[in-house]
Amino acid sequence: MLQPIVVGVDGSRESVAAVDWAARDALRRARPLRIVHAQEVVPQQDEPTVLPELRVPQYWARRVLCGALDRVSERYSQVYVSAEQIARPPIPALVAAAEEAELLVLGSQGFGGPGGRLAGSVAMAVVGQAGRPVVLVRAGYTAGDERLPAAGGRPAECAPYRDVAVAVDLSHACASLLEFAFQEAERRHAILRVIHAWHPPTLRTFPAQAQQDAEWVLASSLEPWRDKYPEVTVRARAVEGRPTHHVLELADAAGLLVIGRETHRPPIGGHLGRVAHAAIHHVQCPVAVVAHG
Known part of the structure; x- marks a missing residue:
C-alpha cells in the first residue's frame, strides 16, 4: 500500500x-x-x-x-x-x-x-x-511560485522548477537529508544547490587550506549521491562562517529549502537548531525539515 x-x-x-x-x-x-x-x-x-x-x-x-x-x-x-x-x-x-x-x-x-x-x-x-x-x-504560496518566470509566451506550468536548496552539516550523519534533497530535485528536474558552512578547526589553520579541506569533504560526501542520481545537476559550495546567513541567502531564489533536524533530542519535546528556526521564520519558499542522526 x-x-x-x-x-x-x-x-x-x-x-x-x-x-x-x-x-x-x-x-x-x-x-x-x-x-x-x-x-x-x-x-x-x-x-x-x-x-x-x-x-x-x-x-x-x-x-x-x-x-x-x-x-x-x-x-x-x-x-x-x-x-x-x-x-x-x-x-x-x-x-x-x-x-x-x-x-x-x-x-x-x-x-x-x-x-x-x-x-x-x-x-x-x-x-x-x-x-x-x-x-x-x-500563506499565498502558489504553483507559479514554484517555477521560474515563463519566457516566450509559454504557459507558467511549462516553465522549469526553481532550484532545490539543501544545507548540510557534515559533522553529523546526513544521508537521509541528502537523499530527500536529491529525490526532490530529480522529481522536479531542478538544479540542486548544496551549501556547507565550515569553521577553521584551529587558529593556526591557514584559511586557504581549510577551505580546500572543506570542499574536499563536501565533494566526497556528495559523490555517492551524484552516482545514485546522475540526472541531477548539483551546484555545491563550502562557505566559511555561521550557516544561517548563507542558508537564508541560498533560499531566496529556491523553490524548496531542505534542512535537517537531529533526532537526538531532549527528554521533553523536540530540538530545532538555529538554522532551522531561522529558516522556518524567515524563508518564503516551502521548507522541508528532515530528521537525521
Whole structure:
C-alpha cells in the first residue's frame, strides 16, 4: 500500500496553501493525499441535550475538511484524496499521522505572522517531534511560485522548477537529508544547490587550506549521491562562517529549502537548531525539515 502525503488543516490561509502544495506533491510522487483535521473532542452525553455551543467545533471541523476536499477535487482531479477528522489533540495526532505518511505538510506563518494555531506553535512542535519529513508552506504560496518566470509566451506550468536548496552539516550523519534533497530535485528536474558552512578547526589553520579541506569533504560526501542520481545537476559550495546567513541567502531564489533536524533530542519535546528556526521564520519558499542522526 502506498504511503500517502498527509496535510493538516485548520481553515487558515496557511493551511489552504499547504493543501495546494500537498496536492501538487502528491501528483509529483504519484501518491494519494490524506487531509486531516485534529481536535480533542469534549465527551458528550445524549445528542438532544448537547448545548449548541459545544457543537460548534464539530461543525467547524466538518466545514474545514469539506472545503479542503472540494478544493483538491476541483483543482487537482487526478489526485486520489480522502479527508478525516482525528479526535485527538493536534500535536500527538499529527505526529502519529506523519509516521504513516511519506510526507507531512503543514501551513507556516513565519515570523510574527497572524496565521492559525496549526501554522504556529503546533507546527513548530510537530516539526520538532515527527520522524518523517515535514514541509512547511507559507500563506499565498502558489504553483507559479514554484517555477521560474515563463519566457516566450509559454504557459507558467511549462516553465522549469526553481532550484532545490539543501544545507548540510557534515559533522553529523546526513544521508537521509541528502537523499530527500536529491529525490526532490530529480522529481522536479531542478538544479540542486548544496551549501556547507565550515569553521577553521584551529587558529593556526591557514584559511586557504581549510577551505580546500572543506570542499574536499563536501565533494566526497556528495559523490555517492551524484552516482545514485546522475540526472541531477548539483551546484555545491563550502562557505566559511555561521550557516544561517548563507542558508537564508541560498533560499531566496529556491523553490524548496531542505534542512535537517537531529533526532537526538531532549527528554521533553523536540530540538530545532538555529538554522532551522531561522529558516522556518524567515524563508518564503516551502521548507522541508528532515530528521537525521
